[in-house]
Amino acid sequence: xxxxxxxxxxxxxxxxxxxxxxxxxxxxxxxxxxxxxxxxxxxxxxxxxxxxxxxxxxxxxxxxxxxxxxxxxxxxxxxxxxxxxxxxxxxxxxxxxxxxxxxxxxxxxxxxxxxx
Amino acid sequence: xxxxxxxxxxxxxxxxxxxxxxxxxxxxxxxxxxxxxxxxxxxxxxxxxxxxxxxxxxxxxxxxxxxxxxxxxxxxxxxxxxxxxxxxxxxxxxxxxxxxxxxxxxxxxxxxx
Numbered sequence: 001x002x003x004x005x006x007x008x009x010x011x012x013x014x015x016x017x018x019x020x021x022x023x024x025x026x027x028x029x030x031x032x033x034x035x036x037x038x039x040x041x042x043x044x045x046x047x048x049x050x051x052x053x054x055x056x057x058x059x060x061x062x063x064x065x066x067x068x069x070x071x072x073x074x075x076x077x078x079x080x081x082x083x084x085x086x087x088x089x090x091x092x093x094x095x096x097x098x099x100x101x102x103x104x105x106x107x108x109x110x111x112x113x114x115x116x
Numbered sequence: 117x118x119x120x121x122x123x124x125x126x127x128x129x130x131x132x133x134x135x136x137x138x139x140x141x142x143x144x145x146x147x148x149x150x151x152x153x154x155x156x157x158x159x160x161x162x163x164x165x166x167x168x169x170x171x172x173x174x175x176x177x178x179x180x181x182x183x184x185x186x187x188x189x190x191x192x193x194x195x196x197x198x199x200x201x202x203x204x205x206x207x208x209x210x211x212x213x214x215x216x217x218x219x220x221x222x223x224x225x226x227x228x229x
Contacts, residue, residue: 004158033216042204042219043159056216091158104149105217107158 004108012114018080021111025094034077035091087115121220128226135192137223139205146208150190153202200227
């Protein structure tokens with residue numbers, strides 16, 4: 001079974017530029033998550049999708065971050081404009097989980113973003 | 117905010133020794149999970165323990181959960197160099213339909229050969 005795929009693996013941009021990350025979850029996984037992991041800290045949830053709907057985006061800085069999962073499969077996370085403090089690893093995860101129940105989340109390798 | 121807090125922040129032991137990491141959390145949970153993260157890589161799920169369980173084993177891993185103290189421990193027995201990684205505990209929020217995990221800051225484990 002193929003794992004969660006993410007691209008690009010690395011990205012370096014200047015502040016105020018825009019950047020987009022792509023995630024392809026494990027086939028058949030209804031739920032997709034984006035996490036931000038700042039160096040030295042644990043991952044922090046940004047947004048959770050169930051199929052193509054948003055379940056939780058309470059920690060997403062909506063003035064600059066946006067995410068979509070239009071067909072309920074792939075997802076993109078965008079930052080516009082980027083700030084220095086956005087430098088982090090952006091992790092995508094997926095799970096079988098539907099409403100209720102309990103499932104393991106499977107993580108992709110992450111995209112390491114450096115904002116200069 | 118961080119829900120789980122791991123202790124210690126860093127741990128260095130000799131290969132073959134046992135490693136114990138602790139996690140404390142603040143609010144009620146449905147389950148607690150432990151993940152491993154090798155340098156520059158994604159997180160790998162290790163073990164999940166439900167709130168009504170007290171202990172769980174998986175290979176060289178042993179996890180305990182004390183909901184009265186809101187704490188968990190992860191024991192790795194007979195450590196190997198390949199166990200060098202950061203270990204995170206993660207908890208869910210039992211309320212509502214969202215189930216994004218809340219992670220602690222992690223314990224960085226170094227196994228000396």
